[in-house]
Amino acid sequence: MKYRFMDIAACPMCKHFPLELYVIEEKHYPERAEEIEKFLNRFKPPLCEIYCYRLQTPIGRRIEEVKDDAPCAKCLETEVATGVLYCPSCGRWYPIIDEIPRMLPDDLRKKEEDLAFLRKYSSRLPEKIVLHGKPWNLGKS
Ligand SMILES: [Zn+2]
Numbered sequence: 001m002k003y004r005f006m007d008i009a010a011c012p013m014c015k016h017f018p019l020e021l022y023v024i025e026e027k028h029y030p031e032r033a034e035e036i037e038k039f040l041n042r043f044k045p046p047l048c049e050i051y052c053y054r055l056q057t058p059i060g061r062r063i064e065e066v067k068d069d070a071p072c073a074k075c076l077e078t079e080v081a082t083g084v085l086y087c088p089s090c091g092r093w094y095p096i097i098d099e100i101p102r103m104l105p106d107d108l109r110k111k112e113e114d115l116a117f118l119r120k121y122s123s124r125l126p127e128k129i130v131l132h133g134k135p136w137n138l139g140k141s
């Protein structure tokens, strides 16, 4: 998932925007540099339009505050390989696995897979997700 995706990612259940991003693992693709260079020549940076999440997580920095200092070429070169998208409005969390954000409504989610993901990364995620996140979590209550 490219950081750039955060500019359009809304909660599939309540439609809230923007979401919070918790990065567990990044992957870099320096071989994309040439392709990105061409892109930058055509479209003036900054590339992220509203928020840049590579500058700041879990809530992105507003582009209007950073302007040309935004490292948005890197936002194209880098993928979030593993992480979580969190909706601060309804409290739902969505895993990012193998670079793909799994933004599914509750009835299409697989509870056991979700809980296994939370167990694996519980030390890297905040309590509001691990213990209180919806639709399920590792909390007792
Ligand atoms: Zn950016």
Ligand SMILES: [Zn+2]
Binding pocket: 011, 012, 013, 014, 015, 016, 087, 088, 089, 090, 091, 092
């Ligand atoms: Zn939501």
